[in-house]
Amino acid sequence: MLIAPSILNADNLSLGEKIKKATDAGITRFHIDIMDGHFVPNLSFGPELVSDFKREFPMIDAEIHLMSDNPKLLVPAFVKAGADLVELHYEAMDEGKLNYWLDYLNSNSVKAVLVLNPDTPISVLEKFAPKINQVLLMTVYPGFGGQKFLQESVSRIKEARQLLDQINPKIPIEVDGGIDGETAKIAKDAGAEIFVAGSYIFRNGSISEQINKLNEIIK
Ligand code: DX5
Numbered sequence: 103m104l105i106a107p108s109i110l111n112a113d114n115l116s117l118g119e120k121i122k123k124a125t126d127a128g129i130t131r132f133h134i135d136i137m138d139g140h141f142v143p144n145l146s147f148g149p150e151l152v153s154d155f156k157r158e159f160p161m162i163d164a165e166i167h168l169m170s171d172n173p174k175l176l177v178p179a180f181v182k183a184g185a186d187l188v189e190l191h192y193e194a195m196d197e198g199k200l201n202y203w204l205d206y207l208n209s210n211s212v213k214a215v216l217v218l219n220p221d222t223p224i225s226v227l228e229k230f231a232p233k234i235n236q237v238l239l240m241t242v243y244p245g246f247g248g249q250k251f252l253q254e255s256v257s258r259i260k261e262a263r264q265l266l267d268q269i270n271p272k273i274p275i276e277v278d279g280g281i282d283g284e285t286a287k288i289a290k291d292a293g294a295e296i297f298v299a300g301s302y303i304f305r306n307g308s309i310s311e312q313i314n315k316l317n318e319i320i321k
C-alpha cells in the first residue's frame with residue numbers, strides 16, 4: 103500500500119515546503135498532474151517543475167500523470183526531466199501510438215502506467231498488460247482536484263483486479279480522484295493498492311496528520 107500525494111492543489115507558492123512536510127511524514131512518491139489545456143480543460147505544471155523536484159528530492163519518485171494528447175512533445179521532455187513513472191491515458195492517442203510510447207518508456211527504464219477514464223472499458227487493459235508496471239483508474243473525470251469520488255469506480259476496481267490477477271497479479275491498481283478517509287477504504291477493499299490524494303492531504307490542515315490518518319486507513 104502506498105500513498106502518492108497529488109501536488110496539484112497544494113499551495114504553488116510554497117510547494118517545496120509542502121513536499122518536504124510530506125516526505126518527513128514518510129511519503130516516497132509524489133503524483134504530479136500535467137494538464138495541457140486541450141485533453142483536459144486546465145493547465146498545471148511543466149518539465150521544469152519535475153527537474154527542480156528531482157534535484158531537491160533525488161530519492162523520492164516523481165509519478166507523472168500526463169493528461170495530454172501530445173505525447174510526442176511531452177513524454178521525452180518529462181523523461182529527460184527525471185520522471186520515475188509516466189502515466190499515459192488510453193483516451194489520449196490511438197493504440198499504435200500508445201504501444202510506441204509504452205515501448206519508449208520501457209526502453210528508457212521509466213515505469214509505464216496505463217490510465218483509464220471512468221467510462222473506458224476495463225477490458226482494454228488486457229492487450230497492454232505486458233508493457234505496463236501499474237494501472238491507474240480515474241475515480242473522477244480528470245481536469246481538476248477536489249472532485250467527488252465516483253461510486254461506480256468500485257465495481258471497476260474489482261473488475262480490473264480480477265482481470266489483472268489472470269494476466270499478471272503483480273501489476274498494482276492505483277486510484278486517483280476524490281480519495282479521502284472513507285473512499286480510500288472503499289477503494290482498498292475493492293483491490294486498489296496505491297492511493298493518489300490531493301485535497302485530503304494539502305487542504306485539510308496538518309499535512310502530516312492527514313498522511314498518518316490515511317496510512318492507518320489503508321494499512
Ligand atoms: C485530477 C487529477 C488528480 C487530482 C486529485 O485530474 O488527476 O490527481 O489532483 O485531487 P483530489 O484528491 O483533490 O481529488
Ligand code: ZN
Binds near residue numbers: 108134135167278298
Ligand atoms: Zn492525477
